[in-house]
Amino acid sequence: MPRHSGGMARTRLLFACLALAAPIVPTTAQAAPLPASGLVLSVRPEMGSLSTTQLTCEPAGGLHKHAKEACDQLIPVEGDFRRLEDSGAICTMELNATKATLRGKWRNKKVDFQQVYSNPCVLRAFTGKVFDF
Known part of the structure; x- marks a missing residue:
């Protein structure tokens, strides 16, 4: 019987050591990086020239x-x-059709x-800084 209780004592001691050591082990889990967002934006007014830029987020x-x-x-959209x-900006009734394009990868x-x-003006009123380049 002492032989059996000695084995149990060793098992209890082992579990006690493991319980104490667990908090000491450094955690290596890190938050996963956000997926890449790389975009090409362009603005083409009917009466004007094409403007293009690159944006990463x-x-x-x-x-x-x-x-x-x-x-x-x-990001929110x-x-x-x-x-x-x-935005509620006040624009003139000027007719100068302006095409906004956003292409690439989002996340x-x-x-x-x-x-x-x-x-x-209407483009900027609806898109804020996105197409202000």
């Missing part, structure tokens, strides 16, 4: 002069600028969005 960067602000606007709300998902606005 999460983290914000690229050649876009307002990258952080543009990404801050695109999952990269679909057509879902942005009208590793292919995106290709286009919208035509009546003029560049």
